[in-house]
Amino acid sequence: xxxxxxxxxxxxASHRLHSDSLSAEENRVAYGKCNNPHxxxxxxxxxxxxxxxxxxxxxxxxxxxxxxxxxxTKVLERFDHTNLNLDPLxxxxxxxxxxxxxxxxALLQSAIPQGRLETVRVEETENNFFQCWDAETAS
Numbered sequence: 650x651x652x653x654x655x656x657x658x659x660x661x662a663s664h665r666l667h668s669d670s671l672s673a674e675e676n677r678v679a680y681g682k683c684n685n686p687h688x689x690x691x692x693x694x695x696x697x698x699x700x701x702x703x704x705x706x707x708x709x710x711x712x713x714x715x716x717x718x719x720x721x722t723k724v725l726e727r728f729d730h731t732n733l734n735l736d737p738l739x740x741x742x743x744x745x746x747x748x749x750x751x752x753x754x755a756l757l758q759s760a761i762p763q764g765r766l767e768t769v770r771v772e773e774t775e776n777n778f779f780q781c782w783d784a785e786t787a788s
Contacts (some may be wrong), residue, residue, distance in 0.1 A: 653767060654710040655698040658720055660729040663690040664744040667734075679714040688732060693746075695724065695753060701764025715762040723756045746773040754781040 665770060666680035667687040674683045683689065701710045728736065733744035738752045750771040758766050768782040 652703045652765070653700050654712045654713070655696055656713060656716055656717075656720070658695045658697070658725060659692060660695065660725055661690060661692050662728050662731050662733050663688045664733040665689070666743055666744050666745060676718045688734070690782075691773050692748075693749070695720075696768075696770040696772070697753075697757060697761075698767045698770075699761055699764040700767045704763075705712055711761070711763040717724055719757065719760050719762060724753050727756075736775075738764075746771055746777065746779045750779040750781045 665685065666683040667676050668679070670680060692782065697716065699711055699716065703710060728749075733739050733749065736744070739748065742748050750769055753771065754766065755771040766783060770778055770780040770782055772778040
């Protein structure tokens with residue numbers, strides 16, 4: 650039997666959606682007001698869900714303080730209060746929230762302390778969210 654453990658985190662970051670491979674007009678059409686040269690910001694909510702067996706001694710899939718430490722060092726310290734466009738992960742890709750979600754998943758996938766990373770969900774606004782999950786469980 651699998652058990653799941655999820656935790657929510659918040660960070661604030663800015664970005665500009667702009668692709669150098671598109672013309673100015675194509676960028677305006679593709680990204681609208683999100684192509685503002687000065688960028689814009691979001692208060693992102695990041696949900697991390699891990700799965701694994703429930704430890705018979707602790708009764709937990711994983712210790713939440715261990716997960717908090719990994720998310721803090723791998724994700725929050727890196728992205729909170731930054732301009733995503735300036736992060737090396739986004740030097741060759743547009744820092745859409747889809748790409749942010751993929752990046753967070755990749756950063757955490759081999760770093761979580763116990764179990765296996767199941768999903769990462771990034772909420773950009775109250776209406777927009779993006780989710781990535783382990784390819785092995787997606788099929």
